[in-house]
Amino acid sequence: MVDMTFALTDEQRALKAAVYDLSKQFPPEYWRELDAKREYPEAFVNALTKAGYLAALIPHEYGGAGLGILEASLILEEINRSGGNGAACHAQMYIMGTLLRHGSEEQKRRHLPKIATGELRLQAFGVTEPNSGSDTTKLQTTAVRRGDRYVVNGQKIFISRVLQSDLMLLLARTTPLELVKKKTDGLSVFLVDIRGLKGLEVRPLRMMMNHSTNALFFDNVEIPADGLVGQEGKGFTYILDGMNAERILVASDSIGDGRWFIEKAVAYSSQRVVFGKPIGANQGVQFPIAKAHMAVEAADLMRLKAARLFDAGQPCGAEANMAKYLAAEAAWEAANACIDCHGGYGYAEEYDVERKFRETRLYRTAPVNQNLVLAYIGEHVLGLPRSY
DSSP, rough: OOOOOOOHHHHHHHHHHHHHHHHTTSOHHHHHHHHHHHHHOOOHHHHHHHTTGGGGSSSSTSOOOOHHHHHHHHHHHHHHHHOOOOOOHHHHHHHHHHHHHHHHHHHHEEEEEEEEOOOOOOEEEOOTTTTTTGGGGGGGOOEEEEEEEEEEEEEEEEEEESSSSSSEEEEEEOGGGGGGEEEEEEEEEEEEEOTTTEEEEEEEEEOOOOOOOEEEEEEEEEEEEEEEETTTTTTHHHHHHHHHHHHHHHHHHHHHHHHHHHHHHHHHHHOEEEEHHHHHHHHHHHHHHHHHHHHHEEEEHHHHHHHHHHHTTTTOHHHHHHHHHHHHHHHHHHHHHHHHHHHGGGGGGGSSSSHHHHHGGGGTTTTSSHHHHHHHIIITTTTOOOOO
16 A cells, blocks of 8 residues: 655655755745756855755665655755745656666766766757657657777757756657557667767857757767667667656646745735735735645645656656645646736836746656647546547
């Protein structure tokens, strides 16, 4: 039986408090300046790495904390609840899962201890392409075996933190689509050292939010064959295997955002006096905040359920997808309630609402669009005909 207790342990509550306290050492001005310059949170990531939080999922034998996905999700929640942006942190956690579950013992011993100490960073995930989007089986980047190397050609788009990472997890087609029996076959995963990698061009993209996002171009890029993770041609299943973790962790980002918006809205609407009383006394202000709070709490329960199932090794695809969907919607509802109650001040940079507003909107689109979650639930949970 899976433990479905929703109350956190004393250790988990202490973890949340410690992460929040550390995150609060980086004030709003820090994140505001990074956002304006579209710069990577180097000092913040270094502080979390030094404290061991980014090694939460790495087993003890490789120098990590050996914690579960639930503890990792609590770390991310508190980063975002503090007013920060945990994108770089969740990326390292979920990308690493593919190496943990499917990498060879030699790969794990070579890389995981250095990732745990921060000597190496693994925060780049090369999957999405300009012409395939969400249809991953149609990606066109190829990796052709030549002796002890693979030669990679193609493009990737919206790939974050490439310039800040040492390693990248790359998905490429090793067998042409027309030669495989199943369209999900013939894709392979590689762990690539991208430091000074010849033939790789990285073009930064300025996005709506500060996400260190890039377009990538591979021109006869040679990578060692020992970077292949697991079996050649089985990469799609490896990527799918990590998606439940990714959805749980991204849901946690959104839950943290939702809590930040609600706390910010409650504080402002309790203090802001118009027509002789705090605006929070008006139902038009109070009710949207209350509704958003309920939505965040409900999403939190689904996140906890998904995380408990994941850590118990049980199927959790439906719960992980629902957690991501509900949390992203709840955070967006909280964001709108917060910006509405602030009025004009909600659009002023110094209040940070507009920054978090932009950041939280991302998770209704990435890492999976909300409509694809609905399609998954419709087909795989409700048994409806496939819609795409």
